[in-house]
Structures are given as structure tokens and as C-alpha cells.
Amino acid sequence: MHRRLVFEEPISRAAIWSRRLALFGLTVVVLAVLIFRFGQPSLERLAPIAGAYVFVLLASLLALAAFVRIWQEGHRGVGIAVQAFLLCLLLLAPVAYGGFQLATLPFLADVSTDIDEPPAFSRSRVALTAREGRVPPDVPAERRRAQRQGYPKALPIVLELPAEVAYDIARKACVTLGWQVLEGAAPGGRSGAGRLDAIARSRVLRLYDDITIRIRPRADGSRIDIRSASRLGGFDFGANARRIAAFEEEVKLLVELR
CATH class of the missing domain: 1.20.58 (Methane Monooxygenase Hydroxylase; Chain G, domain 1)
Known part of the structure; x- marks a missing residue:
């Protein structure tokens, strides 16, 4: 064998x-x-x-x-x-x-719903300390116009609600989204506008992004503008536009739940 x-x-x-x-x-x-x-x-x-x-x-x-x-x-x-x-x-x-x-996508790391007059970030001691002394720089007008082409849905939020109510809704939306609210000022005073400053962090790398929100009264209600700016690098991979979209969705949901 x-x-x-x-x-x-x-x-x-x-x-x-x-x-x-x-x-x-x-x-x-x-x-x-x-x-x-x-x-x-x-x-x-x-x-x-x-x-x-x-x-x-x-x-x-x-x-x-x-x-x-x-x-x-x-x-x-x-x-x-x-x-x-x-x-x-x-x-x-x-x-x-x-x-x-x-x-x-447009080469941006700072997106605003108002490209002509973007909301300004607070320069108070509290806000500057939280942002480590950083104030997001202004974006040139031509780059803001490029934002409109790349992110056409990043538009102001118009509500048929008083500015005071819109302010409360905007603040609650920030908290619900997990943003750290640094400070806020309810609508009123000389300008009549209210504002909120906050900080958000990305999910994976935990990058810091700075947010400021402006609430202005209108004859038929109020208008909310939001600006989100990344601290690191000159390109945000669409993160700020997505954050603005998430904020808008949360605001609309809170309005429906009233």
C-alpha cells in the first residue's frame, strides 16, 4: 500500500x-x-x-x-x-x-445665515475666556457669497412669534442640541436684538466650534440668525452648515410643540 x-x-x-x-x-x-x-x-x-x-x-x-x-x-x-x-x-x-x-464644498470654516451682516461674537470676559481669547475673524464678502452657492439652505429662521419667545426657543434648542451656552441677552435695549453665544464640539474628534445667535424683532414676528465657526483649520467639511441645519430643525420642532 x-x-x-x-x-x-x-x-x-x-x-x-x-x-x-x-x-x-x-x-x-x-x-x-x-x-x-x-x-x-x-x-x-x-x-x-x-x-x-x-x-x-x-x-x-x-x-x-x-x-x-x-x-x-x-x-x-x-x-x-x-x-x-x-x-x-x-x-x-x-x-x-x-x-x-x-x-x-466652498472653502469655508465660518457659515452664517446672514451673509450681508453676520452676527457678531461676544467679546465679554466670559465669552473670551471660554473661547481662550479667540474671536472668529470676519469672512470676506466674496467668500460669503460663495457660501450661498455651496450652502443654499443656510437661511435666516423667520418666526411668527415675538422676539422674546423666539429667544427662549433658541436657547432651549441650544441646550437640547448639547451646546454649551456661554451667555445670552434677551431682546430689548437700544438695538432691540437678543443674542446667545455658545460652544459645540464635534462627535468624533471633539473639535471646538463657536456659535453666536441673533434674535431680531420684526413687524410680523421675529428673525433668528445663527453663525457657526470652526476653530481649527480653514475648511470645516460642511460641519457648520450641518450644525445650522440641526438648529433650524430643532427650533421648528419646538415651535410645533408650543
């Missing part, structure tokens, strides 16, 4: 290393994000996150190389390469989406 020796094809080393690098890249990305979240936000502290994606890109290239070797030489490990490649795609999806936003 003769034994038949069966030689199995070796597992592709490129597939093995692609999975290892993909898992390592995932670990580094998660750790870098956690470190960034619990530290002081800055552009320099984004470097470890960007560096982690070097491993992700290398892992995706190795996975593609593994597919080629497996096809040509019949090596095993296609499942390993598929796992690595899918993990890389998952990690690269936010980067690809960010690149799409960079190519399609």
Missing part, C-alpha cells in the same frame, strides 16, 4: 502581511483618535492620525498584490486578503468622503 503525498500550496505572504498591517493601522487610528479627543486640539496633533493611514494604504496595496500572486501562482490566502482589503476600505471611506467634500 502506497501513501500519496499531498502538497498544499503555501499561503501568500502578501496576504498575511496585508492583514497584519491593516489590523495595525486600525489600532493606530483608534489610539490616535482617542489621544486627540482627550487632548488640546491642534493641527500638529492630527499628524499621528495621518501617519496611521500610511499603514492602511500599504496594507491595501499588499492585499492587491496578494490577489495577483494568488491568481498567477495558485497560492492560498484569498480569504485573508479579502479581509484585509475590506478593512482598508472601511478605514479609507471617511478619508474618501472628506476628499469629496473638499472638492465640492
Whole structure:
């Protein structure tokens, strides 16, 4: 009786290393994000996150190389390469989406519902301390006009309610959205306008964004304008426009519940 020796094809080393690098890249990305979240936000502290994606890109290239070797030489490990490649795609999806936003949205980090006369941020001691002495700079008029094309729905909120009631609704909307209200002034006085200043933080990286809201009385009710400005970088990836939209939805919901 003769034994038949069966030689199995070796597992592709490129597939093995692609999975290892993909898992390592995932670990580094998660750790870098956690470190960034619990530290002081800055552009320099984004470097470890960007560096982690070097491993992700290398892992995706190795996975593609593994597919080629497996096809040509019949090596095993296609499942390993598929796992690595899918993990890389998952990690690269936010980067690809960010690149799409960079190519399609206006280069802004400050969005206002009033592009002609944006609400001004408070310069009180309380507001300046909370913003670490920072006052968001004015945006040139031509860039504000570009905002109208990129974010056509960022418009003033007009309510058929007295300004005092609109102020209370705007303040409640800020609290419901989880924003930190720094200070407020009810409508009245010389200008007749009320205002609110607040701070919001992004969900993933916990970046600080500054918000100011102006409430003006009208003959038929009131008008609310909101301005949201990012502290870090010159492009907000649409975050401020989304925040304004969320505020508008919350205000309308509170009006309906009255």
C-alpha cells in the first residue's frame, strides 16, 4: 500500500502581511483618535492620525498584490486578503468622503445665515475666556457669497412669534442640541436684538466650534440668525452648515410643540 503525498500550496505572504498591517493601522487610528479627543486640539496633533493611514494604504496595496500572486501562482490566502482589503476600505471611506467634500464644498470654516451682516461674537470676559481669547475673524464678502452657492439652505429662521419667545426657543434648542451656552441677552435695549453665544464640539474628534445667535424683532414676528465657526483649520467639511441645519430643525420642532 502506497501513501500519496499531498502538497498544499503555501499561503501568500502578501496576504498575511496585508492583514497584519491593516489590523495595525486600525489600532493606530483608534489610539490616535482617542489621544486627540482627550487632548488640546491642534493641527500638529492630527499628524499621528495621518501617519496611521500610511499603514492602511500599504496594507491595501499588499492585499492587491496578494490577489495577483494568488491568481498567477495558485497560492492560498484569498480569504485573508479579502479581509484585509475590506478593512482598508472601511478605514479609507471617511478619508474618501472628506476628499469629496473638499472638492465640492466652498472653502469655508465660518457659515452664517446672514451673509450681508453676520452676527457678531461676544467679546465679554466670559465669552473670551471660554473661547481662550479667540474671536472668529470676519469672512470676506466674496467668500460669503460663495457660501450661498455651496450652502443654499443656510437661511435666516423667520418666526411668527415675538422676539422674546423666539429667544427662549433658541436657547432651549441650544441646550437640547448639547451646546454649551456661554451667555445670552434677551431682546430689548437700544438695538432691540437678543443674542446667545455658545460652544459645540464635534462627535468624533471633539473639535471646538463657536456659535453666536441673533434674535431680531420684526413687524410680523421675529428673525433668528445663527453663525457657526470652526476653530481649527480653514475648511470645516460642511460641519457648520450641518450644525445650522440641526438648529433650524430643532427650533421648528419646538415651535410645533408650543
